Amino acid sequence: MAKTISLTSGRLIEQVLPFVNLNQLSRKEAGFIRIPKIHNIHTWFARRPAGPSRILTLYSVLPSNVNVSSLERITGINNALSKNTVIYMTKPDRDSIKKIVLETTRRDVNNITVVDPMAGGGSIPLESLRLGFRTIAVEYNPVAYLVLKATIEFPAKYADSGLFEETVKAARELMERARRELGEYFGVNSKSYIYARGVKCFSCGGLIPVEGVSPEITRDPSFKKRYLRINFDEKKKTFTVETLDEKVERKSLEKRGLNIKCPYCNQWLQLRGKYKTGQTLFDRWFMEHSTIMKSIVEDLEEITSDLEDEITRIHIPLIRRVEDMFKPTWNDEDEMKRFRKALKDLSREVLELQEYIPLDEILKDNKWASTARNKGLTKWYMLFNPRQLLTIAKLARMVAEIADEQFSRNGEMGAAVALYLAFAVDKMADYNTVATKWQGSQFKTGIGNTMRGESTIDFRLEYAEGGLNPPELSLGWTLELDIAESKDFSKTAGGILPALKYLCNEFRGSGLGDRISVYLADATRLSELLGFGSVDVVNVDPPYFEQVIYSDKSEFFWVLLRRSLRPVLEVLFKPGLRLSNWSWSNSSVPREREIVAFDKEDKNGRFRRFFKEFVGETYKVLRDDGILLLWFTHPTDLAWRTVGESLYEAGYIVSRVWPVVTEMETRYKKHVNVIAQRTSLIIVARKTPRSVLRDVGGDIARSLLSNEIFSKVAEEVVGDTRRISKEAFLSPADVITLVFGSALALASRFEIPGSRNFQPLFESASTKVLELFVEPIINEILTGSGPVKLDRRESSIILEYIKEAMLRDPAVRAYLTLWLLSRIDLEKATIRSDVLPLSYDFAQTISKLLGYSLDKLKSTGLISESVVEEESKEDEEENSGERGGKAFYPRLFEALTVSGAKVHLGELLTLIPGKAIYLAYQALKCSGAPNTRAEILRNKLVTWGSKEIADASSIAILLLETARDKDLGFSEIKGLYMFRNDVSQPNFEKELAIRTLVKLLEKIGGESL
């Protein structure tokens, strides 16, 4: 007989984790803005908090018998909890860690290897190094590779050689040169500019400044209230721009959907969207802009006064911010002169600047930039207006010159210095494109921000730009020289130098410089890089299917970095480059083996293939007692299956699953009130052999569900899950995620001889775990917290029927789970006063994982959908329709009343949940004592088998126990034909109906309940 696997001799992470404190600190970390975060060094997508990154690694190294009492102190948790700070800002006590590791593992921290094979922005390897472990960070993307070097390797290696001090000097030089070479192109103290896109009316030819700036320019209280008014002269077809103190009610431009009204001739014109027979105004704007940029940059056309007029017609400098005021730019001669000078100088110097202009093509492969490409912006430099391009190219040249000089003086450290400056230029560029956004309530957001939430570059009506006179205004903001030199980090608003200073302080005198290695390599070939069996912990937060296409989004930065860092690219890349078919001279980033999917379904199986290869490789590089930590959230059931299958096929068992807060809440769509998941699962896997279940028969699912060992492990796993979900204050969505994570743990521990297939195991495990999880909740409702209290015997028989139906029938599983989720407080097993709406992704994933499709539940009327509007002010945007979220509600009696009643009812009654709803309804509707009602029902249901009646009655009882009065039509009747609204005692009616169903059960079961 197979034995269950004991994990008690494993690692700490397999037994305990201070996840309650950790989650509290992660939430805090997400809210802490004014700290020198590593994110400030360069944007990267989906950066994880430092807290879990640090603690998970340490707990994976330490054995389970370690005394945990001191750990919260030495890791910094206590400090972060007691003071107004976060784990990132606390120093781990490395001496104590070294001592504990030595005492408990007999190994030196220096010999313990932690690998993050998809290290991204570097939270995991940075914290691993701060603990003192030998750390290897691998990335496939060259921008992330540079970010990793700048964030971890260089501060660790060169803090003692004066990296920070040297960077400050170089930054000062850059600022000085920017003052000399760029200041003149911007008005004095003009911090930022907002441009309108100028289009000509198709009908009257008048120039229309297209902008979506509200009359109230900003709602930010740190600015003076200012209103924008554009005055149109209908006769001359010209306009002037004003900013006023007094309130302006109407927007300057009238808009309706995708159209605008010409302010001169009142003709409605199509601005954006698809135009059947020609071009929209926006199409034309992009075409004119790209044609002009090409003529200056590639065809070297001279700027004549006509061309100058043409450019200022297309790019209309509308208003600008000077200190806390907004002023008009369009009618300001000095400002316009400076803008025109920039155009002329770009044209004059374009040949000298060629090396620094991103002339690279926007590849067709780059889906994120496809919106630009489709509009005719075929090369990256076309994302800039002429002044922006001149600024970026000149800054890139300055950095390249400083890089040259720095390298000859300081070798690799000099290249590092240049890297921080190049990052500053990236950051400037991010906020200086024709896609840079102006958001009324905030200042402005750039491409980097667009990158977070949106799947393609998004062009708004207007765009923004930063000023450089003096350069402190925008370049200074990216670096924050003054704050870095002061002692107070709390003033940082995102600058690079305070973050660098913090990291250098952290590593100064640490001797950790030789314990970190950064590689540009492919995680699906990890063993080629690291060999076999040498790694203690793989701690990895992989991409989640199609959520971010890293290659696409980083390419914007790569085409700039490869220019500003040209003299030192070899120094930066040669030591770590382990990709055979990519070199730093490439104009695009590698993407062939990037582990991403291009659609939610992963249609071509790319993600599944690469992910499996990757997980298999982690198995090879890990020591036999090594631990794999996989960070995972669940966008689709397919993602779940992929992760489960990959771990299983590689040979892992999942020894533990923890819910850990890893996301800023804003990363999720802000569906109002819709349950969405906020935490990731940390899946702990190891190489322990599996239990072989020899006595599992032909119908694997059935025999697994009745298998004793399988059930015993399931009970253990669910016991843990229940405890954790209570302690962690999880949202209902997170609880269910944890339930499926537990199913993964259960399934992965077993093997069925002759079957390598994970699916039946996982499906049975999900069903079993769910059943065990909801059983006490249902029991509590039937006997305690529901309005009608049944006795133990009654409830246990009903529960048995429900459980059996759930195990057997996927529609019952899916419907009841969603029903309970939306109606029951899972923690207290009480009925919610308001139904919780479920997000589409979540409801879909749950039902699919339980073997049923949400669409089928929808088409039979068991689930209904409604649109939840997001708080979006972008109603004029082309794709605004996609922004609202959909909420899903499991239905009760409304399911009986959807249109096409009879036909529909026939279909609904093919499903057990449909039958249950019908029975609940009939039990309420009949009159008389329960026995009489039951008799009437029994006669009505002649075509139903007794099993069906038993299942449906039991589920109907649960539905009646958990439905609100409103759901039953007592207080509100929504199209419920034949129903009564005169019930004065709803609970009495419910009791009658429930007792009726109990009687019915007795009748068909032939026994007295």
Ligand SMILES: C[S@@+](CC[C@H](N)C(=O)[O-])C[C@H]1O[C@@H](n2cnc3c(N)ncnc32)[C@H](O)[C@@H]1O
């Ligand atoms: C979720 S992100 C990691 C974020 C990181 N933990 C952080 O805190 O910033 C996943 C990373 O996997 C990288 N990646 C994708 N395919 C890869 C591959 N084949 N090899 C190595 N890294 C890869 C992506 O470039 C991306 O940076």
